[in-house]
Structure formats: structure tokens, C-alpha cells
Amino acid sequence: MGFAIGVDLGGTNLRIAAVDESGALVEKVTTGTQVKRGRDAVIDDMVAAIRALTSKFQGKSKLLGVGIGVPGIIDKYTGMVRESPNLPGWSDYPVRDVIEQKLQTPIFLENDANVAALGENWLGAAKGNDDVCMITLGTGVGGGLVLRQRVWHGMTGMAGEIGHMTVDPNGPRCGCGSFGCLEAYASATAVVRMAREAIAGGQADQLKRTASDDAEFSARSVFNLALQGDGPARQIFAKVGWALGIGLANLINLLNLRMYVIGGGVSAGWQAFAPTMFEEVFRRCFVYAATVPDEIQGPQEGASAELKPLASARRTIITRALLGSDAGLYGAARLPMLGVEMTEHAHIPAFQK
Amino acid sequence: MGFAIGVDLGGTNLRIAAVDESGALVEKVTTGTQVKRGRDAVIDDMVAAIRALTSKFQGKSKLLGVGIGVPGIIDKYTGMVRESPNLPGWSDYPVRDVIEQKLQTPIFLENDANVAALGENWLGAAKGNDDVCMITLGTGVGGGLVLRQRVWHGMTGMAGEIGHMTVDPNGPRCGCGSFGCLEAYASATAVVRMAREAIAGGQADQLKRTASDDAEFSARSVFNLALQGDGPARQIFAKVGWALGIGLANLINLLNLRMYVIGGGVSAGWQAFAPTMFEEVFRRCFVYAATVPDEIQGPQEGASAELKPLASARRTIITRALLGSDAGLYGAARLPMLGVEMTEHAHIPAFQK
Numbered sequence: 001m002g003f004a005i006g007v008d009l010g011g012t013n014l015r016i017a018a019v020d021e022s023g024a025l026v027e028k029v030t031t032g033t034q035v036k037r038g039r040d041a042v043i044d045d046m047v048a049a050i051r052a053l054t055s056k057f058q059g060k061s062k063l064l065g066v067g068i069g070v071p072g073i074i075d076k077y078t079g080m081v082r083e084s085p086n087l088p089g090w091s092d093y094p095v096r097d098v099i100e101q102k103l104q105t106p107i108f109l110e111n112d113a114n115v116a117a118l119g120e121n122w123l124g125a126a127k128g129n130d131d132v133c134m135i136t137l138g139t140g141v142g143g144g145l146v147l148r149q150r151v152w153h154g155m156t157g158m159a160g161e162i163g164h165m166t167v168d169p170n171g172p173r174c175g176c177g178s179f180g181c182l183e184a185y186a187s188a189t190a191v192v193r194m195a196r197e198a199i200a201g202g203q204a205d206q207l208k209r210t211a212s213d214d215a216e217f218s219a220r221s222v223f224n225l226a227l228q229g230d231g232p233a234r235q236i237f238a239k240v241g242w243a244l245g246i247g248l249a250n251l252i253n254l255l256n257l258r259m260y261v262i263g264g265g266v267s268a269g270w271q272a273f274a275p276t277m278f279e280e281v282f283r284r285c286f287v288y289a290a291t292v293p294d295e296i297q298g299p300q301e302g303a304s305a306e307l308k309p310l311a312s313a314r315r316t317i318i319t320r321a322l323l324g325s326d327a328g329l330y331g332a333a334r335l336p337m338l339g340v341e342m343t344e345h346a347h348i349p350a351f352q353k
Numbered sequence: 354m355g356f357a358i359g360v361d362l363g364g365t366n367l368r369i370a371a372v373d374e375s376g377a378l379v380e381k382v383t384t385g386t387q388v389k390r391g392r393d394a395v396i397d398d399m400v401a402a403i404r405a406l407t408s409k410f411q412g413k414s415k416l417l418g419v420g421i422g423v424p425g426i427i428d429k430y431t432g433m434v435r436e437s438p439n440l441p442g443w444s445d446y447p448v449r450d451v452i453e454q455k456l457q458t459p460i461f462l463e464n465d466a467n468v469a470a471l472g473e474n475w476l477g478a479a480k481g482n483d484d485v486c487m488i489t490l491g492t493g494v495g496g497g498l499v500l501r502q503r504v505w506h507g508m509t510g511m512a513g514e515i516g517h518m519t520v521d522p523n524g525p526r527c528g529c530g531s532f533g534c535l536e537a538y539a540s541a542t543a544v545v546r547m548a549r550e551a552i553a554g555g556q557a558d559q560l561k562r563t564a565s566d567d568a569e570f571s572a573r574s575v576f577n578l579a580l581q582g583d584g585p586a587r588q589i590f591a592k593v594g595w596a597l598g599i600g601l602a603n604l605i606n607l608l609n610l611r612m613y614v615i616g617g618g619v620s621a622g623w624q625a626f627a628p629t630m631f632e633e634v635f636r637r638c639f640v641y642a643a644t645v646p647d648e649i650q651g652p653q654e655g656a657s658a659e660l661k662p663l664a665s666a667r668r669t670i671i672t673r674a675l676l677g678s679d680a681g682l683y684g685a686a687r688l689p690m691l692g693v694e695m696t697e698h699a700h701i702p703a704f705q706k
Contacts, residue, residue, distance in 0.1 A: 256507020
């Protein structure tokens with residue numbers, strides 16, 4: 001059985017795993033390498049760690065390649081990282097080709113939200129499904145689209161930017177320059193922003209107290225207050241759910257997939273945002289509209305809800321991710337197993353299949 | 354060379370064409386059959402017309418099957434028409450199986466917006482592209498998604514409902530029950546509604562005069578006024594473009610396709626809605642955001658505009674459809690040529706490939 005290396009090039013740490021074709025995690029390494037040490041140091045350490053890992057399997061198992069999940073936009077043609085605020089100095093540098101040359105094995109760069117979707121599709125919440133759409137609620141909102149078990153890249157590898165779907169054209173300004181993006185409502189950053197707005201509005205005493213007591217005031221702090229029944233905190237998560245519901249309804253109307261998986265840190269607040277999320281989904285899903293009366297019940301914590309289509313036993317499922325931060329590691333390792341795509345490595349005849 | 358039959362089961366007429374595998378339209382028949390005569394009469398006439406057409410090619414060319422474009426939602430598994438306001442009495446009836454039995458050839462039912470997308474992809478504006486998203490602006494707003502040259506059906510054949518993407522969650526109520534759908538802004542029905550709202554507002558004298566003079570006051574009438582420079586009429590089409598721009602930006606952010614094609618009757622108003630459409634697209638396209646300053650010029654009539662991605666020569670193209678109402682005929686005929694999909698005919702072993 002062959003194996004592959006999955007790399008999670010996070011904003012803080014570098015994690016590397018050897019995963020075999022059955023999905024078993026053979027070995028996992030978290031290097032001390034911090035991404036802030038700079039591109040060349042990270043690449044050198046990554047290459048050394050991968051060499052050390054693979055040498056253990058020499059002669060026993062075939063290395064299929066290395067997949068790297070990157071927090072940024074990837075150009076699949078050039079193998080370069082584009083627009084990654086967390087990876088200064090990585091843009092306009094032939095990352096894939098440089099690592100490929102060092103390791104002499106196919107390297108696959110992939111957006112971190114895409115590898116998470118692939119991991120959940122392979123071994124997590126969407127296991128056994130051909131298609132899945134995953135929304136990752138982190139500092140920003142990432143999206144990954146897996147169609148026929150492969151990441152859907154689109155023309156230039158930039159598909160899946162679900163976080164920048166417009167939820168309300170008159171909504172708050174998003175970091176991308178647009179207004180009312182899903183990310184401006186459902187990211188950890190947005191939750192904290194909405195909390196500060198509520199505090200500034202003067203109607204959120206509990207939030208105010210928590211924010212001034214807690215040096216690490218975060219989306220998690222707001223969620224904890226919501227769990228305790230604090231009105232303003234609950235309203236913030238209701239807004240998160242409202243925005244997610246609109247985004248999900250758009251995805252369902254457009255793609256009609258079976259599985260929509262929600263992951264990332266803010267997904268821990270499921271209990272607080274799920275009711276309004278499902279409410280909006282039921283309201284706005286064209287093809288499922290007629291099922292509203294039966295289904296519109298606040299789901300239980302951790303429970304997924306299924307949308308019944310009108311005349312069919314097949315259901316749409318919206319559920320939480322299962323693999324946590326390992327989804328990206330598994331998904332990255334999955335990339336070489338899925339083989340070379342048309343859009344990739346077109347410049348390297350040796351890798352063409 | 355084989356040939357196939359394409360059927361356009363429109364709201365008013367029944368059109369049938371024989372198309373060969375090269376895309377040549379061999380023969381086209383418009384029957385006198387009106388859909389309002391009822392399901393069984395239409396099916397009988399359709400079957401008779403197809404028999405007459407195919408008998409001409411007997412022994413000369415192989416019939417690959419029949420594709421039927423239907424104005425409604427199709428369940429690909431059951432081969433039934435669901436939710437078609439224009440086809441009363443067709444729901445919950447095994448349309449595909451009944452026709453299959455009569456003609457003894459594979460029958461493919463497909464949503465009319467999907468066959469239009471397939472037709473434009475095969476022979477029209479998106480010719481030569483693997484992937485295309487088409488938006489059809491008619492009485493309603495239809496959508497068709499072609500990925501890898503095939504209609505993307507999703508789980509139950511209900512994908513591509515772009516008309517029910519939320520543009521503004523607080524927008525006008527849509528026929529589907531939701532609020533602020535694209536269809537509530539960019540359909541012919543919406544254009545007329547917005548005109549009547551402007552007239553009721555008392556600030557649209559020209560529109561008011563035209564509406565009372567013209568028994569067939571329509572989206573076309575509003576467009577004609579917009580062309581003449583009438584302010585309120587221009588504002589209506591600016592709103593059409595605004596809504597389309599938000600929808601297109603969502604599609605681009607999510608799918609990153611190369612081609613987006615806009616067809617249907619209201620697309621004749623391109624000149625009036627294109628400027629605001631492109632403005633919103635540029636504003637809201639995450640991955641293309643940095644190109645705004647260069648590109649934000651009012652495009653010429655009939656011209657398509659290309660979005661330059663940041664670091665690549667590959668461009669997103671938003672353009673008008675080319676085939677008019679024949680797109681659906683060609684696309685329907687294309688269905689049997691593409692062969693059987695996993696989700697179709699699973700119940701008929703003889704057709705399995």
C-alpha cells in the first residue's frame with residue numbers, strides 16, 4: 001500500500017503527517033518551525049522533516065507525493081501562493097516547483113479550506129459521499145467544494161470562496177473590499193466585531209464586562225455568554241446562523257449536493273447559531289420550500305438536520321465537521337492519491353498521466 | 354454519424370428537431386400542439402412527430418435517443434416533472450418511462466434552463482469551454498450549470514436554481530416564497546413589477562403613459578423607454594444589473610468558471626443593465642477585486658467583458674447567449690449524445706452503460 005505526506009502550513013505551526021491509502025495516520029510530526037521565521041526556513045525544515053519521515057518507509061511502501069494545505073489562494077497552474085496574509089513573502093515565488101525539485105516527488109499545493117473539505121469527504125463527516133461542500137468558520141470563512149471526490153478548482157484554482165458570497169449587499173464592509181460577505185457575519189473576527197458593536201451600543205453589559213475582564217476576549221467568550229443565556233450574545237450567534245442559512249440556501253439551490261459540512265473554530269457555537277441557520281435554509285431553499293412546516297424545529301446540539309425534498313427519499317444534510325484540525329492533514333495527504341489533474345503539473349511531462 | 358431528437362416543450366408550442374452529432378440541425382418541426390391541450394394529447398403528438406422524423410432516417414443514421422427540455426423541475430431518478438406551473442397535470446406522472454415505452458429509445462428529461470446551457474456550451478457562446486454557467490432571464494430566472502461538458506444535476510436533478518439565489522435578504526417577495534431572490538429583480542415579471550411600482554410612486558410619467566397606452570406592456574416596453582433615456586426605466590434596468598452582478602459575483606467566487614452566459618428575453622436589455630452588472634461583479638469578486646480600477650468601464654452594447662485575474666492571463670468572461678430559443682433544442686438533442694449518467698435510467702438495465 002502506498003502512502004502520502006500531508007502538510008498543514010498553518011499560520012503558526014507546521015504539521016506533517018504520513019497517511020497510507022487506507023486513511024490510517026502512520027506518523028504525525030509537529031515541527032517547531034514557525035511560519036514567521038520566513039519562507040526559506042519553513043521550506044527547508046519542511047523538506048528535511050518529509051525526508052526524515054519518508055526514509056522510514058523506504059523500500060516498504062511507495063511514496064505517492066506530498067500535499068500541502070496553505071492558508072491562501074493558490075494558482076494551480078503556476079504552483080504559486082497568491083494573496084496569503086498569513087504567509088508574507090510567499091507570493092510570486094514558485095513554491096511548488098522549488099519543493100518538487102528538492103524532493104523529486106509530485107507536490108500538490110491546495111487552499112487550506114479545500115484540503116479540509118477533502119479530508120472530511122475522505123474520512124470525516126461526509127465519508128462515503130461523492131460530493132460535499134464544506135464551510136470553515138475560522139478567523140475568516142473558507143470554503144471547499146468537493147465534486148466527484150475531487151476538489152473543484154475552477155479555472156484558476158480559486159473556486160470555493162464561499163466566505164465572500166454576498167449575504168446582504170448593504171451589510172458591513174468585508175476585508176476583501178466588498179460588503180456583506182458571509183465572512184463579515186460568520187467568522188470569529190465578525191463575532192468579536194459584532195460583540196464590540198453591541199458593547200458600543202450600550203445594551204450589552206455582560207459582554208462589556210467580559211470584554212474588559214478577559215484579555216483574550218474572543219468568539220469563544222461570546223459563545224460562552226450565549227450558552228449562559230445572555231441576550232446580546234445570543235443575538236450575535238443568531239446573526240451568524242442567519243448569514244450561514246442564506247449562504248447555505250444559495251449553495252443548495254445552485255449545487256443540490258447532499259452534504260454540507262460546517263467546521264472551523266466558530267462551528268463550536270453550533271448550538272447557538274443552528275436554529276436561525278436552519279430557519280433561513282428552510283425559508284430560502286427553492287426546491288425544499290414545501291417542507292418548512294415539518295422541519296422547522298430547533299435542532300439539538302451536535303445534531304445535524306436533514307431537508308426533505310418534496311418527492312424523494314434523498315435528503316440534504318447540513319452537519320458539523322468531525323476531524324477538527326486533522327481534516328486538513330488528511331485532505332492534504334489525499335491529494336497525491338487522487339493523482340494529477342489536468343490543470344496541474346501540465347508543465348512537467350514526467351508527472352503527466 | 355448518429356443523430357438525436359431534441360424537444361422544446363415550451364409553455365405555448367412544441368418544437369422538435371433532429372440534430373446530428375456534428376451539431377447540424379437536420380430538420381425542425383414546430384407542431385401545432387399547444388401545451389394547454391393537456392398532457393396526454395401533447396405526449397401523443399410528440400411521439401407521432403418523433404416517429405415521423407426518425408422514420409426519414411431509418412437505415413441511414415442511428416437514433417441515439419430523445420432529449421426533452423421541460424419548463425419545470427425534473428427528478429432525474431424518477432423521470433418525473435415536479436413543480437411546473439406551465440405544465441399543469443404533468444406532475445406525479447412517469448413522463449420519461451411512458452415515452453420511453455412508446456418510442457423504445459432512451460428518453461432524457463431536462464430542465465429548460467439546463468438544456469439551454471448545454472446548447473450554448475455545445476454550439477453557442479460557450480463553445481469550446483468545458484464549463485459554463487448560464488442564466489436565462491425569462492418570465493422567471495432559470496439557471497444551468499455545465500461542468501465538464503455535462504449538466505450538473507446535483508443529488509436529485511435540482512441544481513442550477515440560480516434564480517432563487519438570495520440577492521438581498523430583505524428584498525421583495527419571490528414567487529417561491531423566499532425574499533429577494535435574483536428572480537425578483539431580473540425576470541421579465543420583476544421588470545414589469547418594478548415599472549408598476551415606479552408608476553404607483555408617481556415619479557414615472559413616461560412609464561405610466563406607456564403602460565396605459567400599451568395593452569401588452571412588458572419588460573420590452575420598459576427597455577425601449579430606457580433606451581430613449583427615460584430615468585425611471587433606466588433605474589429599473591440598473592436594478593436588474595445590480596442584482597445580476599451580485600448573483601454573478603457569488604457564482605464566480607464559488608465556482609471560478611471561465612464562462613458565464615446570459616440569455617432569455619430580458620437579456621435583450623443588455624445595454625441597459627450591463628453597466629451596473631459589471632460594476633457589482635467587480636466590486637464583489639474576491640479573487641478579481643484588485644482589477645477594479647482598470648476594468649470598470651461601461652461596456653459597449655453586445656460586448657462581453659472579461660475580468661482579469663491578478664496573476665494570470667486566464668480571464669472570466671460574462672457574455673450574451675448566441676443561440677436564442679434554439680439553444681434549448683440543440684441542448685436537448687445533445688443529451689442522448691452525452692450518454693447515460695449514473696443518476697439516470699438506473700432502473701432500466703438495458704440502458705445502463
